[in-house]
Amino acid sequence: MNQRYRGYLIDLDGTLFRGREVIEGGLSLIMGLEKRGIPYLYLTNNASRRPEQVAERLQAFGYPAQPEQVVTSAQATAHWMRERFHRPAVYAIGEEGLQEALREAGCTFSEQQPDAVVMGIDRSYSYEKMKTACLAIRAGARFIGTNGDLALPTDEGLLPGNGSLIAGVAAATGTQPVLIGKPERPIMDFALERLGTAPEETLVVGDNLMTDIQAGVNAGIDTLLVFSGVTTPAEYRQATIQATHTCDDLREWEYL
Ligand SMILES: [Mg+2]
Secondary structure, three states, X not given: OOOOOOEEEEOOEOOOEEOOEEOHHHHHHHHHHHHHOOOEEEEEOOOOOOHHHHHHHHHHOOOOOOHHHEEEHHHHHHHHHHHHOOOOEEEEEOOHHHHHHHHHOOOEEOOOOOOEEEEOOOOOOOXXXXXXXXXXXXXXXXXXXXXXXXXXXXXXXXXXXXXXXXXXXXXXXXXXXXXXXXXXXXXXXXXXHHHOOOHHHEEEEEOOHHHHHHHHHHHOOEEEEXXXXXXXXXXXXXXXXXXXXXXXXXXXXXXX
């Protein structure tokens, strides 16, 4: 059989695991790709963890994840910066994953007249950080966000995501950021480059219509929406965005 999809870009939360629980369909999908020798990458908007940490988390659920198979919005942001600036000075708000990715990309860190303000989720966000970011943007720094997710599903409930932190800075400066993560193009272009497949032979798999599926639509990549996470079948029936394929459980997927 001639396989149409030669590479997969796969979401994590709600697709491969939910909280502390593995999703059996996710394991089945990955094992099927391994068996068939089809390349794939784990694609996450989470900018707080290093790829090694993301891979370790996946391994704990039983996924054969290697750090080089992980694409984070922090890496995509660092790549985007490297392509546009030569060793830029950045003011970065964010955790370890973002700081390390920017450092590896040759960025230097400065609060004084940075070329860019880069924002990722930061659990120790403060008025002082917001103030530094706003003054820099007012003084002409580019404003870049790793991703625009407004809320993060957790065991405690929906917590404020990076998009909510960014919204405050955008309101205070009257400046909208360039966003890198799903559903925007930059992370998809970066992931395709890493995966080495063309858009028309690649499949995006995810549970979130507004991020995963919209990302595929924006980048001209086919999509598989699985109803194991955020988007419910009822919401999907009302939606204007359409996935190429849908399923209730990834164990049903036939590797078209
Ligand atoms: Mg998800």
